[in-house]
Amino acid sequence: MLWCIMAELSLIIGLIMLIVYGLFSLSSKDVNLCLSDCYFFCSILPIMFVLGSAIDFTNFYSSSFMGIVENNIIDYLLVLLTIIIMSSFKTFESKLLILMAFIGQFFMLHCCDLVSFYICLEIQNFSLMVLCGLQVRTNVELNLIGQRPLAGVESSIKYLLLSAFASGFLLFWFSVLYLQTGMTCLTSYFSTPNDFNSAPANSIIHMFILLALMFKLGAAPLHIWMIDIYIGVKRQLVLYISTAPKLSLIGFWLSTWHSVWTDFTILIFVAFSMIIGCFGAYNQPILRSLFAFSTVNEIGLMLMAIETAGFHSLLQHLSIYIVSMILLWNNADKRLFAIIAISLAGLPPLSGFFGKAWIFGTVCTGSLSGPYLGILIVSLFCTGLSLVYYLRVFRLFFMNQGSTGRPIQNQTIATLSARPLRRAYVNEFNTKLTSFCIIFLIFAPIFYIKPFVL
Amino acid sequence: MALRGAVKNTFNVGFPRFFAGSISPLTEGLIPAVLESDEKEQQSSSLMVNAQKNLLESAAALGKVQLFNCNQRAFSTTSIASSLSPLRPSLKQTLLKRTTNQAIPLPYQIQRRQLNAWSPAQRYFVEGDHVINAEINRTFQFTGLDSGSFYPFVVYTVIATAIATVFMVLPWLVAPQRVDLDKSSAYECGFDAFGEARQTFSVSFYLVSIMYLLFDIEICYLFPYVMSHANPQMFWTMNLFLSLLVVGFIYEWGVGALEWRS
Structure with missing residues (x-):
């Protein structure tokens, strides 16, 4: 018992010590209590935690170490992502909150009970809510893009209320599920999947649970909060919100959820996400809301991959998406932006194309009947259409500034996008990060096509 | 026998x-x-x-x-x-x-x-x-x-009644009483009870009330813990929980969130 919880216990105790140490270093001017030490510990805590739990698993299941690495690859991706994102946050509280969200996300990847899943989701969501409140954009910034003052605060409060409502909804339908079946353990659902899914009441419960989960993911009919949040909060937080929670939720879906639910109501959400993510992005005056819609589109694609294409293509697309998001929100250059736009749009030379192509390819090779065929047609159509607005942004970026020579005073897309580029905080780490992302996006396709060429 | x-x-x-x-x-x-x-x-x-x-x-x-x-x-x-x-x-x-x-x-x-x-x-x-x-x-x-x-409930009732009685009676007997208008008026969370409803007031009230609410809700966890006769695991889990709470409170205090700014 004690050894099983050792990693978690050490994490919690480490977190407590970190909080106290950070408090003292915040309040004192002493050189020995340096805040940068604290930041360092913050960034190595996830690594140590994951290593500790990996050793834990090795002891308990006595399999090979490499096997554990393969099984928990999403854990290590999550740690990497957390550390990268944490380096762009500058305050102690934000780092701490990201650590707490990391705990929730890590356990969400491994939980196999409805209650523990709910708790993990709440840990993650609480941290995100508080982060949204902390990292609101200033009124000056919002004014420049034509938003009301305090729009950032408004969006974070909307997010708080809606997310709390969705959590309550989720909890309610979990309790109804418990009422129906008398168990909360997902592995016990797994043992009787057929009886469980065939009952009509349970499929209704499933749909409502799915609704709440789709809210947390930001899939299409429930995506409105995401647009507001994208506009209202700072860039590094947008990066965080658009990557890490999705990674953890999809990881949970792959590891546990998908083996339990084999219902296809999710295809409704897929169709909604593809269509709204495609058509909603047109004529968006703000670059961020455009990318919010593009995220909705990508989520639709990933959900389709969950139900139809399979996990390998899903994980590949997800990792490409995450890398391009990191590049997008750490961006300091127009040329880099061109690369991301091409990659996100899914044009051939870059890896964004291969992510999408593999998903569509695996769907095509599968059984194309009824809803699958329909969803494939819809998603292909929408992906083709979404090329247009990426390329429109691309054109506005290069053409308008070339012709006038100065930023346009209107609320057009060129002004808005030019500002954050100039303001971008460039340091050594950022340079390394962006160059890595570029190299990944450009050279990863070689690895994807290698098995076919050689 | x-x-x-x-x-x-x-x-x-x-x-x-x-x-x-x-x-x-x-x-x-x-x-x-x-x-x-x-x-x-x-x-x-x-x-x-x-x-x-x-x-x-x-x-x-x-x-x-x-x-x-x-x-x-x-x-x-x-x-x-x-x-x-x-x-x-x-x-x-x-x-x-x-x-x-x-x-x-x-x-x-x-x-x-x-x-x-x-x-x-x-x-x-x-x-x-x-x-x-x-x-x-x-x-x-x-x-x-x-x-x-x-x-135990009998003991609890007796002790609670005794303490309450002592705290009510002792000041009445011992303390000097100088009643003025503010003291004798109805007390409502620091506000004027019969004033204008749409008065602005400090946000710090919210902070204090949230803190109060937080520690009030913890009691919801403490009561079942006490009633269910903790085993060692539960005891240490509760200690961990309370220590987290205390650390959070220390952080809040140390950062200065409790200081009254008007």
Whole structure:
């Protein structure tokens, strides 16, 4: 018992010590209590935690170490992502909150009970809510893009209320599920999947649970909060919100959820996400809301991959998406932006194309009947259409500034996008990060096509 | 014999008769059989008990159930007399009991659980085996503050009433009273009770009220913890939880969120 919880216990105790140490270093001017030490510990805590739990698993299941690495690859991706994102946050509280969200996300990847899943989701969501409140954009910034003052605060409060409502909804339908079946353990659902899914009441419960989960993911009919949040909060937080929670939720879906639910109501959400993510992005005056819609589109694609294409293509697309998001929100250059736009749009030379192509390819090779065929047609159509607005942004970026020579005073897309580029905080780490992302996006396709060429 | 009298008395206190109606007839029959270890009284117990005993014994003979003789283990006066101190069994004995505890058949467990509840509602709180063991092995009930009796609540009521009375009466007698307008007016969270409703006021009120709410909600966790007789794991989990809470409070204090800015 004690050894099983050792990693978690050490994490919690480490977190407590970190909080106290950070408090003292915040309040004192002493050189020995340096805040940068604290930041360092913050960034190595996830690594140590994951290593500790990996050793834990090795002891308990006595399999090979490499096997554990393969099984928990999403854990290590999550740690990497957390550390990268944490380096762009500058305050102690934000780092701490990201650590707490990391705990929730890590356990969400491994939980196999409805209650523990709910708790993990709440840990993650609480941290995100508080982060949204902390990292609101200033009124000056919002004014420049034509938003009301305090729009950032408004969006974070909307997010708080809606997310709390969705959590309550989720909890309610979990309790109804418990009422129906008398168990909360997902592995016990797994043992009787057929009886469980065939009952009509349970499929209704499933749909409502799915609704709440789709809210947390930001899939299409429930995506409105995401647009507001994208506009209202700072860039590094947008990066965080658009990557890490999705990674953890999809990881949970792959590891546990998908083996339990084999219902296809999710295809409704897929169709909604593809269509709204495609058509909603047109004529968006703000670059961020455009990318919010593009995220909705990508989520639709990933959900389709969950139900139809399979996990390998899903994980590949997800990792490409995450890398391009990191590049997008750490961006300091127009040329880099061109690369991301091409990659996100899914044009051939870059890896964004291969992510999408593999998903569509695996769907095509599968059984194309009824809803699958329909969803494939819809998603292909929408992906083709979404090329247009990426390329429109691309054109506005290069053409308008070339012709006038100065930023346009209107609320057009060129002004808005030019500002954050100039303001971008460039340091050594950022340079390394962006160059890595570029190299990944450009050279990863070689690895994807290698098995076919050689 | 005096000891056994105490045991009897215990269960009369701990298990009031007016709740007996809610208990299944099976266990109602079993109660005297557990309480009285005399053979005669056992013989005079109901047929149902005997039938059940026979069933269990045959099951034990078949090797399916390891029979746990509740009467002998818990209430035999000889074993208590033979031990060094009757009130507190030795470590060796406790360890032995712990190892044997796991083989208690289910009907006995249920019966013991129902024995330990002083009300049907409390039965849901009194569930852990450690509680049941403590209850069954108890020799002198009435001073026991752990569970099963109403006695702790009586003590609690008396102490709470006494403290409240002292705090009300003592200032009235001792402290000098200089009443002015502000003191005698109705107090409403620091606001003017009968002023304008749309007054602006400091956000710090919200902060303090949120803090109050937070620590108020923690009590929701503390009450079931106290009522459910924590085992060591639960004790340490609760300690961890409370330490997290305390650390959060220290952080809030240290950062200066509690300072009143107007």
